[in-house]
Amino acid sequence: MSDDLNKSSAHGVDSVCVEPALEQQQRRAFLRNTVIAAGAAVVAPGLLITVAKATGSGDVTSNQRWGMLIDTDKCASGCTACVEACETENGIDLVVQPKRNPDHLWEQQRPQWIRKVKLQDQQTGVVTNLPIMCQHCEKPPCCDVCPTGASFKRADGIVMVDRHICIGCRYCMMACPYKARSFIHQHVAEQRSHAPRGIGCVESCNLCAHRIDRDQGGEVTTACQDACAAAGHHAILFGDLKDPESALAKALAEQTSRQIRADLELNTGVRYTNI
Amino acid sequence: MYRLHYRELWCDPRRYWFGLGAMAGVVLIGLLSAFYMEHNGHWVTGMTNHVVWGIPHVFAIFLIVAASGALNVASIGSVFGGPMYKPLGRFSALLAIGLLAGGLMVLLLDLGRPDRLIVAMTTYNFKSIFAWNIILYTGFFAIVGAYLWSMMDRSVNHYYKPLGFAAFFWRLILTTGTGSIFGFLVAREAYDAAILAPMFIVMSFAYGLAFFIVALMAAYWWAERSIGDLRIAKLKNLLGVFIGGVFYFVAVYHLTNLYAARHADLSSFFLVSGGIYPLLFWFGYLILGTIVPLFLIYSPAFEKSRTAVLVAAVGTLIGGFALIYILLIGGQAYPMNLFPGKDVLESSMMDGQIARYVPTFAEFALGVAGVTVSMMMVAIASRMLKVLPDTLEDEAPAKS
Numbered sequence: 001m002s003d004d005l006n007k008s009s010a011h012g013v014d015s016v017c018v019e020p021a022l023e024q025q026q027r028r029a030f031l032r033n034t035v036i037a038a039g040a041a042v043v044a045p046g047l048l049i050t051v052a053k054a055t056g057s058g059d060v061t062s063n064q065r066w067g068m069l070i071d072t073d074k075c076a077s078g079c080t081a082c083v084e085a086c087e088t089e090n091g092i093d094l095v096v097q098p099k100r101n102p103d104h105l106w107e108q109q110r111p112q113w114i115r116k117v118k119l120q121d122q123q124t125g126v127v128t129n130l131p132i133m134c135q136h137c138e139k140p141p142c143c144d145v146c147p148t149g150a151s152f153k154r155a156d157g158i159v160m161v162d163r164h165i166c167i168g169c170r171y172c173m174m175a176c177p178y179k180a181r182s183f184i185h186q187h188v189a190e191q192r193s194h195a196p197r198g199i200g201c202v203e204s205c206n207l208c209a210h211r212i213d214r215d216q217g218g219e220v221t222t223a224c225q226d227a228c229a230a231a232g233h234h235a236i237l238f239g240d241l242k243d244p245e246s247a248l249a250k251a252l253a254e255q256t257s258r259q260i261r262a263d264l265e266l267n268t269g270v271r272y273t274n275i
Numbered sequence: 276m277y278r279l280h281y282r283e284l285w286c287d288p289r290r291y292w293f294g295l296g297a298m299a300g301v302v303l304i305g306l307l308s309a310f311y312m313e314h315n316g317h318w319v320t321g322m323t324n325h326v327v328w329g330i331p332h333v334f335a336i337f338l339i340v341a342a343s344g345a346l347n348v349a350s351i352g353s354v355f356g357g358p359m360y361k362p363l364g365r366f367s368a369l370l371a372i373g374l375l376a377g378g379l380m381v382l383l384l385d386l387g388r389p390d391r392l393i394v395a396m397t398t399y400n401f402k403s404i405f406a407w408n409i410i411l412y413t414g415f416f417a418i419v420g421a422y423l424w425s426m427m428d429r430s431v432n433h434y435y436k437p438l439g440f441a442a443f444f445w446r447l448i449l450t451t452g453t454g455s456i457f458g459f460l461v462a463r464e465a466y467d468a469a470i471l472a473p474m475f476i477v478m479s480f481a482y483g484l485a486f487f488i489v490a491l492m493a494a495y496w497w498a499e500r501s502i503g504d505l506r507i508a509k510l511k512n513l514l515g516v517f518i519g520g521v522f523y524f525v526a527v528y529h530l531t532n533l534y535a536a537r538h539a540d541l542s543s544f545f546l547v548s549g550g551i552y553p554l555l556f557w558f559g560y561l562i563l564g565t566i567v568p569l570f571l572i573y574s575p576a577f578e579k580s581r582t583a584v585l586v587a588a589v590g591t592l593i594g595g596f597a598l599i600y601i602l603l604i605g606g607q608a609y610p611m612n613l614f615p616g617k618d619v620l621e622s623s624m625m626d627g628q629i630a631r632y633v634p635t636f637a638e639f640a641l642g643v644a645g646v647t648v649s650m651m652m653v654a655i656a657s658r659m660l661k662v663l664p665d666t667l668e669d670e671a672p673a674k675s
Binding site: 083098101105106107108109111112115116117118119120121122123127128132141143144145146147148149165166167168169170171173174175176177178179181182183184185186187199200201202260261264275 | 387611
């Protein structure tokens with residue numbers, strides 16, 4: 001068939017007056033080539049991205065699993081240093097309240113990656129303070145339910161949202177047992193380059209992944225951890241759960257910690273002591 | 276036996292175009308509302324980070340559930356060989372397609388990024404029941420479309436039976452999938468129940484049939500055609516059984532919740548203390564959506580009353596809408612229990628508190644537009660295609 005095609009194209013003007021059978025063959029060849037080209041156009045970008053990811057320098061590998069330990073005894077009542085630091089670090093403070101949006105609604109619509117919670121034991125009356133953020137589950141329900149795979153878990157255990165393919169269905173928010181996710185309800189004019197966000201997408205704490213990815217050696221910390229330490233509380237300890245020499249792994253080995261909603265068996269990366 | 280004549284649904288042009296124009300107006304308002312919400316962002320709605328799915332989702336789920344149920348009439352004709360239902364098969368399939376299209380339109384336009392539809396259609400996470408639902412919905416259009424074709428075109432009529440079976444099983448899977456959207460949400464107390472999937476199937480039977488009865492009676496009134504008493508009686512008795520079925524599942528859902536100590540608070544929230552939700556349950560679902568329709572269907576006083584059948588069907592639809600609202604919105608408003616045995620004194624994310632949701636006009640208009648799109652599609656297709664028999668009298672007027 002290809003010979004016929006070559007001949008017909010070589011004949012120039014004559015090729016317009018091809019016989020019906022040949023014309024049909026040409027059409028088939030055209031359709032075939034179009035399908036191949038369209039297929040290549042669809043597949044190629046995916047391949048290129050995969051290659052780009054595989055050849056990057058600071059590779060994200062499963063040799064690490066990033067996590068946190070929060071000592072609630074050290075978490076101070078009324079202190080919101082971690083929340084403010086997170087908002088500055090990730091540009092959440094740049095998300096402004098729309099003019100006509102009433103305060104009570106805005107309070108429920110504004111993004112929050114980390115929040116402070118004060119609890120009281122119903123039996124003993126003991127009061128506990130703690131921050132809650134994405135718990136970076138080993139088996140994250142948000143990733144399971146996401147129809148497009150926009151919610152994903154990196155090899156190093158960080159749960160993130162790919163905001164290029166998030167369609168804003170909010171199913172992950174329904175699935176998250178920790179209310180750790182926020183939907184961007186409005187247009188965002190300003191944002192930090194390392195924390196891009198867009199209207200109609202969902203987002204949550206990513207353990208300051210940009211700091212980890214930018215790491216030039218030395219200890220990596222998160223914004224909330226730094227702020228907590230600067231406030232003199234040292235309630236948040238961030239590190240590599242898989243490195244037995246890390247301060248986090250040592251602290252976890254020394255004391256009893258627990259997961260919030262351990263009954264769901266999600267094996268969270270964020271653990272708490274003294275709840 | 277007599278030969279059925281299917282004919283396009285002709286009626287007085289003024290009545291037809293006025294009806295269509297009115298529906299188009301409603302759809303236009305809904306589309307403008309959707310544009311308003313997408314243009315500004317979801318802050319103009321009542322939805323928040325606590326109640327993330329609002330009234331558009333109630334409409335969408337209601338329509339999708341009803342779509343699969345609307346196909347039942349065709350399935351009874353082809354799969355179970357019910358002669359009284361067979362002439363209704365074409366309209367049943369058409370209505371199923373219309374309802375699903377309306378529901379999906381609402382679902383799509385309520386996305387944070389509806390412009391990324393192509394992403395949703397091409398990038399799949401097969402672990403997600405949502406992704407499977409996209410395939411199930413698309414497949415439903417294809418299979419029911421082919422099924423409808425096999426009913427209408429004699430040259431492909433030999434595929435009628437296998438397609439009827441395929442459509443029947445596909446619809447069962449589809450409703451299971453829709454119910455499973457909630458069943459997979461282990462974190463939320465209201466949804467983490469396996470009973471939801473079969474409950475959604477029975478709900479689909481009831482609401483699909485109720486839609487079918489309303490649409491059929493409206494179409495025949497519109498075109499001044501007649502329906503026999505026996506056929507109406509069959510449909511309304513079947514509706515009664517389905518309403519009873521839904522009630523059984525609702526009762527089991529709440530009774531099992533009340534038995535388990537950790538879920539008892541949830542059911543008391545839905546049934547007693549939850550403000551709008553108990554109100555919707557007792558007056559919307561139970562009285563208007565269950566007791567009144569059952570009374571109208573089974574009371575000898577209303578045996579011959581067409582109005583009673585219509586009111587029963589509309590009541591079932593209102594009750595069904597209320598039930599889905601309670602489950603969907605109430606299930607989100609009810610706080611997740613992150614810290615059993617502790618009270619939450621302070622939280623900026625409303626931990627431990629009941630979330631408030633007040634739907635806005637735009638959200639409501641989008642939902643109503645979804646229902647209207649379904650009705651419009653059915654109205655236009657009924658006028659263009661031979662889906663409805665000339666007469667549905669129990670005895671044919673003349674043999675041919």
